Amino acid sequence: MGKVTGFLEYERQHEAYEAPLTRVKHYKEFVAALSDADAKIQGARCMDCGIPFCNNGCPVNNIIPDFNDLVYRQDWKSAIEVLHSTNNFPEFTGRICPAPCEAACTLNINKEPVGIKSIEHAIIDKAWAEGWVTTQIAKHKTGKKVAVVGSGPAGLAAAQQLARAGHEVTVFEKNDRIGGLLRYGIPDFKLEKWQIDRRMRQMEAEGVTFRTNVFIGKGELPAYIGNTARETITPDELKEQFDAVVIAGGAETPRDLPVPGRELQGVHYAMDFLPQQNKVNAGDKLPGQLLAKGKHVIVIGGGDTGSDCVGTSNRHGAKSVTQFELLPQPPEAENKPLVWPYWPVKLRTSSSHEEGCQRDWSVATKRFEGKNGKVEKLVAARVEWKDGKMVEVPDSEFEMKADLVLLAMGFTQPVSQVLAAFGVDKDPRGNVRASTEGEKAYYTSVDRVFTAGDMRRGQSLVVWAIREGRQCARSVDAFLMGSSELPR
Template sequence: MGKATGFLEFERQHETYEAPLARVKHYKEFVHALSDENAKIQGARCMDCGIPFCNNGCPVNNIIPDFNDLVFQQNWKSAIEVLHSTNNFPEFTGRICPAPCETACTLGINDDPVGIKSIEHAIIDKAWAEGWVAPLPSKHKTGKKVAVVGSGPAGLAAAQQLARAGHDVTVFEKNDRIGGLLRYGIPDFKLEKWLIDRRMRQMEAEGVAFRTNVFIGKEPLPGHIANSSRETISPDELREQFDAVVIAGGSETPRDLPVPGREMQGIHYAMEFLPLQNKVNAGDTVVDQLIAKGKHVVVIGGGDTGSDCVGTSNRHGAKSVTQFELLSQPPETENKPLVWPYWPIKLRTSSSHEEGCERDWSVATKRFEGKNGKVEKLIAVRVEWKDGKMQEVAGSEFEMKADLVLLAMGFTQPASPVLEAFGVDKDTRGNVKASTEGEKAYFTSVPKVFTAGDMRRGQSLVVWAIREGRQCARSVDAFLMGSSELPR
């Protein structure tokens, strides 16, 4: 390493944030990337640890020690080449990835880990600013045509890799803009959408064609973004027109809460709430947008989607925001000797929580109550977990004001009409059944049809979607050409 004793000399460098009271007044990003000097110090902390567990902690297997060292040397151009060799979209992961690489950092055993995510963020932002991110079109065309269904991170990664291998790639997206859940699931204050548009322009220059407002299969389940102008194409038509098809949609079937009063007005899935604000931010006119202004908002579900609902509600001007989680409150710090280098269960406070939110754990919702068909409160009870089983705490029932209830309890599977239309085999969880190993990696049970991302593995991280999209692209390329030189 460039600074062998850096981990002894320097403390972790933290990205700076706009103050909560200021940032809740807008929907722009508020995290400021490290300066060149602070990124250099951060890179200097990377140890010459012998076995870089961070590489395996990262789902795309970023070559982390190498680009850390290059940033320490201020060799930014080589750093982006190393980063792009494993990750198609570091501007996404550098902003929204929870950084499992950092939990696997050897320095993290007894100190603050290296801020790998902040280095990645700094590298890609500088690369774009300096003009180092250019289209990489294939010099030779194969004459093969590939359809990619879904334009989230898995679909985009697969499409870019396949286009660079020389195939003619068309990406189909059911919504009016490219990006999938990057576009209509993640708030703009975490990921501004011009970042997606910029990558899309690069991919178009590489030969990728994008078709929006096209649904492959049957129309989606109720609760998805309405679009009367959407075109529908059958999977059979797609298989006839293309040499291979990759289905790479998101896991979009939300987990419901079947309790008395669920049918009342004012109770919505998170994905009925969040995408509408994305569309407003994009300049669209949205009729009957769900607004939290002046309301007592209760978010049920303690994960990232719930946190996004909190941040959006705060920006709307909610009167109060409360977030419930069914599970017990995690410990504030993990038992590192027990869990390292794996992802630890510990209390995590997001930037949205810091903006204003009451959080409560071990809470189960019993029913909703209200007047004239509109929710006004929820009745909940405290629970305890014994031997992995949940039981209610006697006498613990309480009520909470609730004008707007947002269900953010995760997603169970991809939209089933899509899978039924393709006729693919499904696993026990309702996802597309496909292996990730061997000659048939990412093959579905239907000839010429491949799958990757949430549609195969279930609800997961953007970085896992990118990994699967890249690996799936290699399998498709080998299927079409007999072998592949794409990296796995």
């Protein structure tokens, strides 16, 4: 806990944001970490609540009261040791996690919760600045070799843990750069990519080998999958070279919208749009880049990916940006006595929305129309929900100008070509079937093949991917060595 009476004395302090009119002119991060003094005050608000529900609210089970108290006492070096004991990459989660821990904070019952995410952000930024983030090289090598397929947060977490256990780890990535959706799904203004590169250098020093432009599987990938692979390795070939394999390729199949006019030029998946800007920011030349400049943009899907499309479109200089959501508009504030300590359904306005966006709810797209093969307008209708079923409101059809339509309705399952090549069993949703408990935790139906992250659990959060990567690493280590000292 922090100060005994701190929660009574201090209000929640929010991180400082650069003004919308200036930040839309660049792709750099615009959120400033708390100063030491402000972080101390925020840490002081942590209550002596007896049962820290925030620990359970956090998927990686961060020891939140402990590092809050350490920040209050200005013992920053101990704070990063506590934070790193459960979380390999707090610079990622401190920036892009939606903070379910804060929803579970006891103070959130009747006041604003402790700014746990902002404290985490401040701890890791200070730790890097002070040189406290160092390599952890295994004292003894096991002689065992592990392949990790996919370099998103689950794959990276598993790889780092396994390398620290003394195994020889190689990470395979089909794209030209390491990071998965951290690299190409999240805009730079939310997470600058040098953050990933810095962790890569640490992991390489710890013994992890990275191989990019390598596809693990059989056949060709769909056009919507970012793939620059110049080499293909089959699962059988991979198993011949390694003692264990972790497949952590994420859930990359986007949900489509099969309505008339879907084939028109200008209707794209969000993941056709977002990675291109990240590549350009990294210095790549893309002559045919998909741009929103001067266009009427419609984003279909009200989640984080849709919000990222809004922010990127504004930076391109879109003429207008509209975001549609099929579900009804949530309440502005949750009923805390009813939902606490669980994640509440409430209206969330992101920084991208603040930069300029027209939002609308309970809207179903009926068709796209255009001329000469190009989309020009979207035709939609109002819907309402009765007895759990969606019903179109009579005489509610309307149309809007649309030069660019971005489909951001989530992801349904992993890439089927990869799962078919490995021959693993799938659950009813098309994900890899694997339990998270017992001696066979994260073990697939195929010998020596494990899985973690969105490839196993379906579309989820970065923080869940890190948790699964860490737990999977422990299971792999126990399989190879008979037991494991890695934390679960």
